[in-house]
Amino acid sequence: MTMLTQSLLYTDADGRARWRDEALPLAEAAPGVRLSALSASGGVQWRSSPVGFKSDFHCTTTPQWLVVIQGRMEIGLQDGSTRIFGPGEYFYSNDTLPAGATFDPALHGHRSRQVGDEPLVTLFVRS
Template identity: 65%
Template sequence: MSDTLDHTLYFTQVRLVTGADGRACWEEAQIPLDQGKPQARLSALMASGGFQLRESPVGFRSDFHCTGEPQWLFVIGGAMEIGLQDGSTRVFLPGDHFYSADVLPAGATFDAKVHGHCSRQLGQVPLRTLFVRA
């Protein structure tokens, strides 16, 4: 930590992960913003494996699936709903993000009634997202 920073701030990382029971669930982690200057606090530099942009048309929806490889997802435009096996949903709007890491457990065969999440576009504006591979 730089001596110009008198206390550490954190960025809350919303994470979609695979729980011990093999089901997707939400959790939060704190990323320290312990670098930079008081006017612009930064996290440590994180590696990435590239990025992709996606546009999903009005009416888009996916079946239950697991994340292939962990990645950040940032909503650039429109609205996105993520559904979990327990019936809960969470909506993400422009500027919102989450870290998608609900991968299929090692040795498991995908079961659409147990694993993963589903997603859909909401409203009358196409969904635009940015995926950044971890």
């Protein structure tokens, strides 16, 4: 069985955003290709971010897949780690605010920024 590796951004038990990589089985077969199981979605949204775009720390409000179409995007976590995603790369953003918590920008969420000299174009697919 063929697998893809997908990056998942999630909220850990301590309330902090963390990364986890998981295997995505491509078990559905068609001539010449392997497919994942079909996933439901709650709509799509496109975003264009200019050169220099950056956000403060925030939580994902609705779990969603984020696919970089153009440019490069850096995601930074509270622990100082970063990951950069380029065209064709994607991750699942599910670092939502823990139930009953009040957002604390020194504890919760992630920040994002456009990297390089090309505007950032992303596709959000809500789950």
